[in-house]
Amino acid sequence: MFGKQIGRDKLLDSYIKITxxxxxxxxxxxxxxxxxxxxxxxxxxxxxxxxxxxxxLLRLIGxxxxxxxxxxxxxxxxxxxxxRKALFEARKKMGMLFxxxxxxxxxxxxxxxxxxxxAHTKLPEDMIRDIVLMKLHAVGLRGARTLMPxxxxxxxxxxxxxxxxxxxxxxxxxYDEPFAGQDPIAMGVLVQLIRLLNDALGxxxxxxxxxxxxxxxxxxxxxxxxxxxxxxxxxxxxxxxxESPLVKQFLNGLPDGPVPFHFPANDYQSDLLG
Amino acid sequence: MIDFIIKxxxxxxxxxxxxxxxGLFFLHSFFGLALSPKGLMLLxxxxxxxxVLSLVxxxxxxxxxxxxxxxxxxxxxxxxxxxxxxxxxxALTLVRELGPVVTALLFAGRAGSALTAEIGLMxxxxxxxxxxxMGVDPLRRVIAPRLWAGFIxxxxxxxxxxxxxxxxxxxxxVDWLGVYEGSFWSNMQSSVDxxxxxxxxxxxxxxxxxxxxxxxxxxxYDSEPTSxxxxxxxxxxxxxxxxxxxxxxxxxxAVMFG
Numbered sequence: 449m450f451g452k453q454i455g456r457d458k459l460l461d462s463y464i465k466i467t468x469x470x471x472x473x474x475x476x477x478x479x480x481x482x483x484x485x486x487x488x489x490x491x492x493x494x495x496x497x498x499x500x501x502x503x504x505l506l507r508l509i510g511x512x513x514x515x516x517x518x519x520x521x522x523x524x525x526x527x528x529x530x531x532r533k534a535l536f537e538a539r540k541k542m543g544m545l546f547x548x549x550x551x552x553x554x555x556x557x558x559x560x561x562x563x564x565x566x567a568h569t570k571l572p573e574d575m576i577r578d579i580v581l582m583k584l585h586a587v588g589l590r591g592a593r594t595l596m597p598x599x600x601x602x603x604x605x606x607x608x609x610x611x612x613x614x615x616x617x618x619x620x621x622x623y624d625e626p627f628a629g630q631d632p633i634a635m636g637v638l639v640q641l642i643r644l645l646n647d648a649l650g651x652x653x654x655x656x657x658x659x660x661x662x663x664x665x666x667x668x669x670x671x672x673x674x675x676x677x678x679x680x681x682x683x684x685x686x687x688x689x690x691e692s693p694l695v696k697q698f699l700n701g702l703p704d705g706p707v708p709f710h711f712p713a714n715d716y717q718s719d720l721l722g
Numbered sequence: 723m724i725d726f727i728i729k730x731x732x733x734x735x736x737x738x739x740x741x742x743x744x745g746l747f748f749l750h751s752f753f754g755l756a757l758s759p760k761g762l763m764l765l766x767x768x769x770x771x772x773x774v775l776s777l778v779x780x781x782x783x784x785x786x787x788x789x790x791x792x793x794x795x796x797x798x799x800x801x802x803x804x805x806x807x808x809x810x811x812x813a814l815t816l817v818r819e820l821g822p823v824v825t826a827l828l829f830a831g832r833a834g835s836a837l838t839a840e841i842g843l844m845x846x847x848x849x850x851x852x853x854x855x856m857g858v859d860p861l862r863r864v865i866a867p868r869l870w871a872g873f874i875x876x877x878x879x880x881x882x883x884x885x886x887x888x889x890x891x892x893x894x895x896v897d898w899l900g901v902y903e904g905s906f907w908s909n910m911q912s913s914v915d916x917x918x919x920x921x922x923x924x925x926x927x928x929x930x931x932x933x934x935x936x937x938x939x940x941x942x943y944d945s946e947p948t949s950x951x952x953x954x955x956x957x958x959x960x961x962x963x964x965x966x967x968x969x970x971x972x973x974x975x976a977v978m979f980g
Contacts, residue, residue, distance in 0.1 A: 510855050532859075539857035550852035564856045566760075567863075609852075616856075 462521075463488040463620060463652040464509060469518035471501070471508065478504050479515070480676030486669070491646050491653040493667035495660065496674050497698065502656040503547075505673070506622045509654070510544055511535045523619070540568055542620040543613035547628055549605035551597040551612070557584070558593040561612045568616060583611040587641060603634025610641060614649065621645075623655035627662050635659075639666050660699055664688075672698055744940045747861070751869050751939065754862040764867040772833045772868065773875030777882065779832050780825060784816075784883040787824060788890025791815055795891075796899050805899070809906035810913040812891030813884075817914060817923045818979070821884035823971050826930035829876060830963035834938035837868055838959040841942025842952035850943075865939050872935025873928065880927035922978045929970060934963045 464486035471479040478501035486492045494502055507513045508520060511527045520527045522538065530538060551560050561580045565571060571579070584590040587607040597605060606626060613621055623642065627635050643666045646653045657663045664670060664684040672680040672687065672695055680687055680695040687695060697705035713719065755761055795811040841864065844850050850860045888910075895901040914920070938959045945955035 512851060512854060536854075536857045536859055539855055542855070544852065544855040546848045546852055548848050550848035552849055553847070564858070567856065567858045612856075622855075 461488050462486060463523055464654070465519075465521040466509075467519045467521075469508070469520070470516045471504065471513075471518075472516055477676050479508075479518075481518075482673070482677050484671055484678050484681065486652065486654055486671075488652050489646075489650060490668035491642065491655065491666055493663035493670045494654060494656045495658055495663060495670060495672050495698065498658060500673055501676070502658075502673065503624050506544065506624055506654070506656055510539065510542065510622060540616060541618055542622065543616070543618040544622040545606065545609050545613050545624060545626055547625040549597075549602075549609040551600075551605060551609055553597050555597075556593070557589065557595050557597070557600070557608050560597070560608060561593075561615055564612065564615045579615065580611075583615050584608070586614070586645070587611045588637070601634070603630055603637065606630075606634075606638060607641070610638075610645070614645060617649065618651065620652045620654070623653065623657075625657055626655055627657055627659040635662060642666055660701070674698070740944065743944065744936070747865075747940055747943065748869075748936055750861045751865040754859070755866040755870050756862055761862075761867070764863070765870055768867040768871035769875060772837070772871040773879060776829060776833050776875065776879060779828055780879050780883050781886050783824060783828055784821075784886035785890040787820060787883075788812060788816065788887030788892075789894045791820075791887070792891035792894035792899070796895060796901070805895075805901055806905035807909050808895045808899075808901055809888075809891065809910040812895070813888055813910045813914050814919060816884040816887040816891075817919045819971070819975070821880045821887065822923050822927040822930055823967060825880040825883045825927060826876065826934055826967045827964055829872075829879065829931075830934050830938070830960055830967065833872070833875075834934050834959045834963050835956045837872075837935070837938040838942040838945070838956045839952055841865070841868070841939060842945040842947075842955050845943065845945060846947035846949075846952060848947075865943060868939050869935050872938070873931045876931025876934065877924050877927040880923065884923070922974075925978075926971065926974050929974065930967050933966045933970065937962050937966065 462485040464484075466482065466484050469479045469482040470477070494505060496502055504513070508515055509522065509527065511530055514528055518528070522542075525538070527535070527538070551557075552563065555563065558580055561583055562576050565576050565579060569576075581590055581593070584593055587610050589604060589607050589611065592600070592604065592608070597608070600608060626638050626642065630638065639662050642653060642655065645651065655663060655667070664687070667684060670681065670684055670687050671678055674694050680690050680692055682690075688699065690696065690699075693705060696702075755765065791812045792808055795808045796805050799805045799807055799811070841850075844864065850864065853860045853863060892903075892906065896903045896906050941955040941959045941962070942952075945951045
């Protein structure tokens with residue numbers, strides 16, 4: 449009874465609400481009627497095996513691709529119905545941290561962070577400078593403002609990208625595999641930054657990852673996706689208690705289970721002898 | 723047999739879809755140029771990259787082509803005692819044909835391939851996606867200035883090519899082979915018509931500029947975001963541009979001079 453009440457409250461305070469999402473690439477269905485809610489003001493981790501469509505989900509939320517059917521409500525408005533101009537307007541309130549950082553390679557660190565400010569505001573140059581330095585300070589890279597992206601390490605690139613993402617003070621930040629390929633120190637820094645920025649700026653954060661330990665350590669809400677559906681969701685503690693074999697396999701990193709070790713193939717013996 | 727028909731059908735559908743995408747892409751980009759100071763600065767920057775940096779190859783090629791034309795023309799005309807017409811021959815060949823066509827071919831190889839590779843790499847490294855997610859339209863910010871820079875640069879480069887080519891012809895015809903300078907210029911002046919030859923040459927180079935820039939930016943934007951995809955897109959830019967230039971040149975020549 450009490451659990452149901454919490455669930456309903458979460459639904460009422462969803463920043464993103466996805467219902468009946470269908471999306472296919474060619475003949476392969478990525479999402480098959482998926483429903484999920486992302487609560488406002490929280491850090492939500494979306495996890496699942498590789499190739500299951502986690503990054504695709506972020507692109508669907510950002511309106512970069514359109515679903516075959518279904519509704520994606522972003523703060524009550526359906527992203528799938530937006531015209532091009534409205535979509536670009538809506539994106540001013542969201543930021544996305546790409547796996548590669550996606551810094552503009554011909555601009556310095558400073559200019560990269562200043563880019564969204566110059567594109568969307570008419571602030572005087574000295575104010576832009578102050579904002580850029582504040583954002584870079586928040587990610588610990590104020591001293592690196594004159595460097596070019598090619599001079600940054602992988603972890604620094606993502607931190608600069610994070611500073612650029614928060615330059616316009618968005619309401620929502622989408623993180624695409626923020627921990628992939630990071631050394632332990634860089635990973636620790638990013639984990640801390642995601643949590644701190646979310647709480648300090650009052651954001652809604654969605655992070656897509658298969659780094660279970662790091663994701664569960666900072667998220668308030670976690671969603672596990674497999675087979676085009678949500679197979680488990682709840683707080684990290686609730687997920688750890690789950691009895692679902694798929695959730696268990698994923699959280700414990702078991703090599704075989706409902707997600708098979710072998711890619712679907714013909715019978716092994718007949719393949720070898722035939 | 724059925725498989726073969728299916729393959730042809732799929733190829734046709736893919737090709738039509740790509741053509742449709744490129745048409746919409748062109749419209750969005752063509753009318754997407756921001757006429758603000760920021761937009762004009764971006765255009766000027768691209769004019770420098772696409773136009774000014776192509777000047778060296780255009781000037782050097784124009785000079786040598788003008789010199790070769792004069793040399794070849796002289797060796798033929800001298801048999802008929804008409805070597806004084808070498809200036810006229812060089813100028814007409816350059817202004818009507820070689821100026822626009824060779825400039826466009828060089829442009830496709832130098833600037834077109836660079837545009838495709840640059841945009842393709844921006845796509846592969848998610849820079850275009852990140853721009854979209856910042857609420858900045860890459861068609862307006864990245865594509866439109868490059869497209870317009872191509873339109874504007876091509877006719878200017880073709881004019882420079884023809885002018886330098888005439889100078890090359892002068893060097894070989896007058897200074898080396900001894901054609902009388904007065905005849906060289908007066909024959910040229912009397913036979914080259916501004917509207918008939920120069921303006922038609924400019925129209926050709928404007929058409930080539932539109933086609934080359936369109937192909938270059940579209941191939942980059944539509945490329946597969948992998949190293950192989952960028953390589954294929956760059957090759958396509960040079961091949962499609964070259965074929966389009968030569969095919970359109972025949973059509974335009976037939977309409978203008980036929």
